[in-house]
Amino acid sequence: MDGESIRLTESTYAILLAARTPIHGYGIMQRARSMSNGRIVIGPGTMYGALKKLIADRWIAVETVDGQKIYTTTTLGREVVRQEYERLTLLIEMYGGDVSDQG
Amino acid sequence: MTKVEYRLFFAWNEEQEQAYLEQRAREGWLLESYLPLRYTFRRAEPGEYIYQFDYSSESASAYEERRQVITSFGWEHVLDYLGWRYYRAKRGDVEAESLYTDADSLSYKYNHILRLFIILALVNFSTAMNMLFGARRGFPACISVAVAILVSYAAYRTWQRLQVYRRQLR
Numbered sequence: 399m400d401g402e403s404i405r406l407t408e409s410t411y412a413i414l415l416a417a418r419t420p421i422h423g424y425g426i427m428q429r430a431r432s433m434s435n436g437r438i439v440i441g442p443g444t445m446y447g448a449l450k451k452l453i454a455d456r457w458i459a460v461e462t463v464d465g466q467k468i469y470t471t472t473t474l475g476r477e478v479v480r481q482e483y484e485r486l487t488l489l490i491e492m493y494g495g496d497v498s499d500q501g
Numbered sequence: 502m503t504k505v506e507y508r509l510f511f512a513w514n515e516e517q518e519q520a521y522l523e524q525r526a527r528e529g530w531l532l533e534s535y536l537p538l539r540y541t542f543r544r545a546e547p548g549e550y551i552y553q554f555d556y557s558s559e560s561a562s563a564y565e566e567r568r569q570v571i572t573s574f575g576w577e578h579v580l581d582y583l584g585w586r587y588y589r590a591k592r593g594d595v596e597a598e599s600l601y602t603d604a605d606s607l608s609y610k611y612n613h614i615l616r617l618f619i620i621l622a623l624v625n626f627s628t629a630m631n632m633l634f635g636a637r638r639g640f641p642a643c644i645s646v647a648v649a650i651l652v653s654y655a656a657y658r659t660w661q662r663l664q665v666y667r668r669q670l671r
Contacts, residue, residue, distance in 0.1 A: 407605045424573050431596065442574035443555060443600035446567045447609060 406482045409448055412438045414479040417458055417471040423449065426469065502544040504530065509538055512585075512614070513658030519552045522589075526550035532589070535582050549592040553600045556614050558584045571600060584617070604669035611663045618656035625649035 406414070412430035421429065426449075427440045440448075449469060452458040457475030461468050471479070506525075510518040522532055522540075527549065530542035553576070557564050564586070571588060572578055575595040579587040588600065601607045626649045632642035 407603055409603050409605070422573075423570050427574065427596065439597045439602060441597035441600045441602035441606075442571040442576065443567070443610070444597075444602045444606040445574075446570040447606050449570075 404478060404481065405485075406479070407448075408438055409440050409444055410452065411479060411482055412440065413445070413448055413452065414457060414471050414475050417469045418476065420468045420470045422466055422468055503533065504542050506540045506542070507538050508540060511655065511658075512618075513655050513662070515554050518554075522552040523550055526552075526589075532579055532587065535580055535587070551590050551592055551595070551598050552579075553588045553590075555586040555588065555600055556584055556610060556617075557586065558613065558617065576600070604666040608663060608666045608670065611659055611666065615656055615659045615663060618652050618659055622649055622652040622656055625652060 409430075412434060413426055415433060416426045416429035423442075423445055427442075427445060430438050430440055449458060449460075452475065453460055453469075456472055457478055459470050459472050461470075508518075508521060510521070525532070525540075525542055526545075527547055529545055529547035531545040531550070532540060532552070533543045534541045555567070555571070557567065561581070568578055568586070574597070576588040576590045579589050581587070592598070601610055625645050629642050629645035629649055632645055
């Protein structure tokens with residue numbers, strides 16, 4: 399992460415937030431849905447593809463517990479999602495900003 | 502009790518095939534197996550079902566992990582046919598009614614399907630050229646040409662669909 403801004407898809411953003419405490423795939427979907435007040439519902443194909451990519455990027459770690467895969471957002475993943483949060487906050491603040499030319 | 506029906510659906514129109522299978526489920530017939538054009542159904546309690554198709558050219562073992570995630574979300578794996586994987590769920594039993602729910606992953610899925618059609622089109626065109634001008638002349642080249650044109654059209658329709666998802670990503 400060389401200071402370059404990374405844009406996350408909505409699903410990726412929600413998955414990284416939902417997996418901040420260890421959870422299985424179906425649980426990530428349920429958490430993402432409730433955290434977004436029902437707006438973000440992630441299908442299993444999308445979930446699988448996103449997790450695979452996030453694991454390869456080391457933003458999410460996976461371990462097998464009793465034959466079930468448990469996913470956890472890594473420190474790096476948390477840093478990425480925090481940067482995205484800051485980027486989005488800046489965009490939101492712009493909305494109410496001043497459009498005069500001076501300064 | 503089972504019944505067999507013959508239907509032709511094109512891969513670029515998967516919504517039509519879904520609607521057909523969902524209608525049969527409403528009438529109490531669940532898809533059991535598929536052979537080219539041939540749908541076999543088994544008798545079941547009539548119900549509101551959703552059908553979804555996944556596509557992957559991976560081997561069964563390479564695909565297994567994805568299949569497990571999909572079934573853990575409440576989907577029943579019905580059958581595999583040449584890389585197309587059929588799933589079914591009772592409406593209300595699954596939270597997302599599609600396997601793929603964002604433009605990013607839908608692009609990924611249709612990109613793979615597009616690649617398949619392009620390869621098939623190229624193979625068929627080269628076979629047709631070989632039949633028309635090459636050593637194996639005299640063969641019914643028109644069949645190969647027709648298949649190549651059909652597959653090219655499938656590639657075109659898939660490409661069009663892909664553009665819709667790609668526009669959403671901009």
